[in-house]
Amino acid sequence: MSNEKKTLLVVKDLKQHFPIKTGGLLNKKIGAIRAVDGISFEVKEGETLGIVGESGCGKSTTVRSIAQLYRPTSGDVIFEGLNLCEAKEKELVLARRNIQMIFQDPYASLDPRMTVRSIISEPLVVFNKRGLLDKKLTKLEIEEEVERLMERVGLNKAFKNRYPHEFSGGQRQRIGIARALALNPRIILADEPVSALDVSIQAQILNLLNELQKELNLTYIFIAHDLAVIQHISTRVAVMYLGKIVELADSADLYDNPAHPYTQALLSAAPIPDPEIERKRQRIILTGDVPSPDKIQPGCYFQARCPKRMPWCTCHVPPTFDLGNNHKVACWLYDEKDYSKISKEEAQADADKNKTEVK
Amino acid sequence: MKEDIKNKENAATNEFDQVVVGNSLTKDAWKRLRKNKMAVVGMVIVILYALISAFAPLLPLHDYDEIILDHQNLGPSFNKTAGELMMENKKKELYFKAWKDGSLVLTEEQSALIVSWIDESKTNSVWNLCLEEGEKQLAAGTFTWSSSDQKTLDKLQKKIDEDIFVDITKIYQGDTNLKKLDSDSLAKVYATMIGLDDTTLILEQTYKEMDAFVFNTIEMDADVKKNLSDEEKATIIDKEIEKLGDAYFEEKLAENLYGKINAQVLRDVTKILENESEEGTISFPYKDTIEVDGLTITVSSSLVNQRHYLLGTDYSGRDLLSRIIYGGQISIMIGIIGTLFSVFIGIVLGALAGYLGGKVDYIIMRIVDVMYGLPYMLIVIICMAIFGRSILNLFIALGIVSWLTIARMVRGQIMSLKNSEYVEAARSMGAKTWRIIFKHMIPNSLSIIIVYSTLRIPSFIMQESFLSFLGLGVQAPMASWGSLISNGVASMTIYPWRLIFPSIAMTLFLFAMNFFGDGLRDAFDPQSKNQL
Secondary structure, X not given: OHHHOOEEEEXXXXXXXXXXXOOOOOOOEEEEEEEEEEEEEEEEOOOEEEEEOOXXXXXXXXXXXXXXXXXXXXXXXXXXXXXXXXXOHHHHHHHXXXXXXXXXXXXXXXXXXXXXXXXXXXXXXXXXXXXXXXXXXXXXXXXXXXXXXXXXXXXXXXXXXXXXXXXXXXXXXXXXXXXXXXXXXXXXXXXXXXXXXXXXXXXXXXXXXXXXHHHHOOEEEEEOOOHHHHHHHOOXXXXXXXXXXXXXXXXHHHHHOOOOHHHHHHXXXXXXXXXXXXXXXXXXXXXXXXXXXXXXXXXXXXXXXXXXXXXXHHOOOOOOEEOOOOOEEXXXXXXXXXOOOOOHHHHHHHHHHHHHXXX | OHHHHHHHHHOOEOOOOOXXXXXXXXXXXXXXXXXXXXXXXXXXXXXXXXXXXXXHHHOOOOOOOOOOHHHOOOOOOOOOOHHHHXXXXXXXXXXXXXXXXXXXXXXHHHHHHHHHXXXXXXXXXXXXXXHHHHHHXXXXXXXXXXXXXXXXXXXXXXXXXXXEEEEEEEEEEOOEEHHHOOHHHHHHHHHHHHOOOOOHHHHHHHHHHHHHHHHHXXXXXXXXXXXXXXHHHHHHHHHHHHHHOHHHHHHHHXXXXXXXXXXXXXXXXXXXXXXHHHXXXXXXXXXXXXXEOXXXXXXXXXXXHHOOOOOOEOOOOOEHXXXXXXXXXXXXXXXXXXXXXXXXXXXXHHHHHHHHOHXXXXXXXXXXXXXXXXXHHHHHHHHHHHHOOOHXXXXXXXXXXXXXXXHHHHHHHHHHHXXXXXHHHHHHOOOOHXXXXXXXXXXXXXXXXXXXXXXXXXXXXXXXXXXXXXXOOOOOOOOOHHHHXXXXXXXXXXXXXXXXXXXXXXXXXXXXXXXXXXXXXXHHOOOOOOOX
C-alpha cells in the first residue's frame, strides 16, 4: 500500500564531516568528525519516518543537513526532483518553503526579543518581502494568518502580543509548530520536539502533530530518543549508530522483530509500563563505549560492543541486507553465507586481499 | 487600512474582553531597575547633571570665561558679596603687615603660634588669627590704622562701591541694528560720532588695519616676511585679498568698524553711568536703553563688586560654580562621545570577527591582543603630542584605544548567537544574513552593550581628567573637571575650595553613573535574584 504513495524526499549516501582544525593562522585540517557517514533512505508522502539512536549518533546532524543548515560534505538530498545540495540560492529558498523545522529546545528556538506575533509571522514576512509567495500579502492578511495559526495549534490568539518568556514549555513548542506551519510546508523536520517537555505535555504535542498530519497531509521526519514516542508516531523507523543507519523498517515490524543486535539492545533497554513484566524483563547490557567518530573503522562500527560479534565483523564493513517487507539491516548475521565459523586469521587475510584488489 | 491593522493589533483580547499586553524583556528590566534604590538615585543624579549641563546657558550664571582680576581667589560664601570678600582679604594682609611692623601687638603666645604657623606654611591660619585679633583691637580702640593703610582701605572701599560693569547688548540707529549695516554706513556713523565730516580718513585707517590683519594671516617663512619691501608686501596682500573674496573682506571690514563703534560707545556709556551713579540718580542692577550721538543702545549694567560667588573664584577671578557646570558639560560630552565612538568601532569589528570567523576573526583578535599589551595611556599621550591638543583629537585618541573590550564582548556574543536555535530557525526559513544580524543578533546583544556603555562613561571621564591633569587635555579658558582639579591642586593649602568643589562634583557624578550602570546590569540579567 505504501508503495503506491509518491516518494517525496530521497537521501543518497549523505555524508557530513566536520573538520578538526589546528586553529591559528594556518588552520590546518588534521582530521574530521564523521557525524553522518553515508546514509541513504527515502521518505514517502504522508508518512512519518522516526529516527532513533543514542546521543551523538548524528540524528540532529542528519536533519540539519537535509535542511541545508549545514552544507553536506558529499551525497545528495533530492526533494521532488531537486538536488538541494547543488541547488542555487534562489531554488534553495523556494524549497525551504516546503521543508520546515521544529527544534528541540522550545526555550532557545524562539527569539526572546520578539513577540509571538512577529515570531510566527517571520517566515511569511521573509517570503513576502522576497516576493516568493503566490500572492503578495498585506499586513492585515498576515495578521489574520497569524491568528488562524495560533488557534490551529491551540494557543489563545489573545496572547499574540506576549513574549516567549511568558509561556510554558508546551506553549512555546506550539509557537514553534505554528511558525513551522506558516508557509504550508510539505515536510516537517522535527528535531526532538518533545524531549524537553513533561510527559503529559509530550502527549499533547504528539497528538497535535498527529492531527496536523492528517489534516494537512504533512510528512514528518521525527527524531527522538524515546522509543515509546517513536513507536507512537512513526510509520517507519530508522535506527542510527555512529553516523550510519543500522536498521530501517516499518514501525510495527521493527518493534516486533528487531534484527540488528544494536536495535535489540536498544529495545530491551526501554522500560515497560507494567511492573510484573518489567520485573521479568531480560535486558541486553552493552559494554564498552561508543568509538570516537573521528576515525575510520575497518569493520562493523558496532563490533566492539556487539554481543553477537564474529571475527569476520572486525575487518569487514557490513552492507545493507534486505530482509523483505521493507526491512533493511546492516549486519553480517543476515548474509546468506554463515560467517560464524571463519577464524580471525582467515577473515583478516580476506580483508587484506580485498584491500589490495581495490588498489 | 492602517487603522484596520491597528485595530487588529489591539484586538488581542481574551475571553473576558481584557486586552492582553506582552511584557517585553526591556519592560521587565525597567521594572527590576526601579526596584533597585541605589540605581534609581544614581539615575536621578545623572539626569540632573545632564539637564544642568544641557541648559547651562539658560541658568543665571556668570560667564565661565569672564576674567575679573580684582576677584582673584575669593572664597566660597553664601551671604558675602565679592566686595566684602575683597575687603576682608585686604584687611588680612594689612593686619599681618601691621603685626610684622609691630603696630599690632599680640600676646607672646599668639606671636609664637604665628611664627610656628609660618614655618609650617599655614597661611590661612595666620591670616584668620590676624584678622580676628585686629578687628577685636580695632573695636576696643587699642589699634588704629596707619594713615597710608587707612588711605588704601578707603580707596578700595570707594572702588568697591563705584566700580560698575557695563555690557552693551545691542546698538541701534533708528530702527536698524548696527550689526546689519554695511561698512560704508558704519564708517559714516563712526565719523559723526568722533566729529569728522567725511569718512575718507576713517576708511584709510581701517584699510591699513585690514592690510596688516591679512598680512598676519598669510603663512610664510618669518624671515622672508620681515625682509619684504613695501611694494612686494602690497602685491602679496592684494593677491591674498583677492583670494579671500569680496564678501569675506567686506564682512571683516564691517566687523572692524563695528568694534570701533562699540568701544567708543562703551566709553561714553560708562562715563554717563558713572556720573549718574555718583549723583545717585540710578540704581543697580541697571537695564535700559541710552541715547548717545543719535544711537540707541541697549545696556545692562551692574555693580561688579556686588556679585555673589557661591563656590568662590579661581586664580583669574572666574566664577567657580559656572566653571564647574560648563566643565561638566565638556566632561560629560567627552564621556558620551568617546563611548559612542568606541562602541561603534567595537561593534563593527567585533561583529565582523564573530560573524565571519576564520582568518578575519584571527587577525582582528590578534590586533586586539597586541593593543591590550600596550600601555594605552602612553598611546593617548603620544597621539595628543603628535596631533596637537584639541578636544576632537582627545576624542579620537581615547576612542582608538578603548574599543578593545567591547569588540571582544560583541564577538563573543555574536559567536554564541550565531549557533543559537532561533538563528538556525531564521536561516531555515530563508532569512537573509542582514535580517538575521539586525533582527536577531543585534537586539539580543544590545542589553550588554548598553550596560557596558554606561559603565564606560565614567572611565572616559576619568581618563580625560587624568590627561587634563597632566596638561594634555582641555585648555583654558575652556574647563573640564579634570583641568579644574588640576588647577586646584596647585594651591590646595591656601585656596582649598578650588580643589574641593570640582572634586565633589566629579566624584558624585562618577558614583551615580557607576550605581546606575550596575543597576542596569542587574536589571538586564534575567538570572538576577530580584526577578519579578
